[in-house]
Each structure stands twice: as C-alpha cells, then as structure tokens.
Amino acid sequence: MMKVHHSPVLLNESLEFLITDKSGVYFDGTLGFGGHSQGILHNLKNDGRLISTDVDRDAFNFSKEKFKTDDRIKIYNFNFMQIDIISKIESISNYNGIFADLGVSSFQLDNPDSGFTYRMEAKLDLRMDKSKVVTASDIVNSFSEEELADIIYKFGEEKNSRHIARKIIDRRKTKKIESTTDLSELISSITPFKYRIFQALRIYVNDELEALKTFLTKSVDLLNNGGRIVILTYHSLEDRIVKESFKYEALDCICPKDFPVCKCDKESRLRILTRKPITPSEEELQNNIRARSAKLRAAERI
C-alpha cells in the first residue's frame, strides 16, 4: 500500500457536529485517503453504516484497500452529486449525517502524476476524474481570450484576468502550454497569486461549484429529521455557496418583502448550527498549514 501523508482537517469538530447516532447511517462525499471516514467509523457501533465516495481513482483504490476488513463501510468511485443514485443502489432512503471536505487532497497536491501541483513539473491536467475528456491544457490552448479571462476572474477571483488571458493567447501562438511549469512561468510576472489561476482552471475542469450546489440540495432531501450536514470549504467561492444554500434552506418564506401576507409554499428544511463558520485552532494550524483556509459549516434537518 502506498504511503500517504494527510491529516484530516477539523476532524474532532466535524465529528462532533456530524454524529448524533452511533448506530446511524452516514455519507462521506469526499473520501480521499480516508481520514474523516476513519474518524466516523471510530465513532460508530457495529450496526452503524458509512457510504463513502471519491471521484479520484487513486483515492478510491487506496481507501478500498485501507478499509477492506471493515464491512460497515461501502466505497464508491462516483461524484458526490450522485448521492441520490448511490443511495438507491444501497437502498438507503435517509441519512443521519452527510459530510464533505471539499477540494483536493495532500496526495493530489504532492503527487506530480496527478497533475495538481504547480510547484513541480507535471502535465497541465487538473482533472480529479481522469475519465473526463477535457484537461486544463485543452482549455488554455483552445479557449478564446475572453473565455479564459472570464474563467480566471470568476473562479480565481483574479483582477488581472484580462492581462493573463492575453499573455496565454500570445504564448500559444508559438508554443502549446502543456505543463504546470509552462503556465506557472508565463503568469509569474503578472501575479504573485499563481494558485488563483490554477484554482480557476481546476474549478472549471471539474465543474466543482455546480457539483457542490447539486450535492447540497440532494443532501437536504436525503437527511433524516435531526440529521446533520457538515461541509468543510477552502475558498470563498465554495464557502459562499454553502452559506447561501443553508440560508435558503433555513427560510420559511421567500415572498417579496412588501407582500402583506405570505403567499409562497416555502418550508424551512434546515436549522443552521454554525452562525459563524468554525475555523482550525492555533494548534491545528501549527501542525497542518493546509488547514489554514478551512471553514466548517453545519446544519440540522428539521
């Protein structure tokens, strides 16, 4: 079994919010290398169940091996937005808790073969699911200047998006941009925040924000009364989606403010448990620098 160094972020806090019944049924949408899934299993009795999934084939294979002797867990290689399909296959109609720890794992970041790192020479790929057709390289070598600028602005929140897009177009006239270092060198004179451009391409290639929105809505449909949803995010775009989605689900009326009486059928489906997001302690940050942007939001089905 390959060695993987990964410390699960906000582990105790996640488990405290998530687990309300030690014999319950739980879903981990971002299995990765099994850090949080292992924590959930530690807290479940023999009759508890956990369904975990990851789009990344390496993560799936690794965790399948890791948990092969524990029959409380079933492991899938699906996108978490297919939670409804997985649940049908497993004949599960409701969960006591649904969890996701978004983004990429330390293994994906540290392993040049997975193409997520921009600190090492690697193919400019950025697909979590390698069966998807379009890579980041395809995008930077074929999209128009305007399309590239939009992606970099929208998903990387980078103000110099037009300038960067122009530079990409100029470069590819003479040489295709194929590696992480090709792109990294090209943009380093324009922005010190290179990660924003890689983040933008990664979000676009994996359609991460749409997957998250779909997952959140389907998850609320699938929670028991009193069931919990716990999500860890690592950047403001993800956090905003979770925050807005919880807020919308908590509302019991969406009529315009000037309506004298409520005319809508909106029902409140969630009670928000974290008015402000939970962030890692100083101690956790000292041990795991990758936890620095983490935010935990939790809510309960009503």
Ligand SMILES: C[S@@+](CC[C@H](N)C(=O)[O-])C[C@H]1O[C@@H](n2cnc3c(N)ncnc32)[C@H](O)[C@@H]1O
């Ligand atoms: C931060 S890591 C999770 C680490 C895990 N909690 C652990 O402790 O080992 C995020 C994982 O989610 C996976 N992932 C991201 N988006 C996904 C999606 N839409 N569906 C399924 N897996 C996804 C990534 O491939 C990655 O392995």
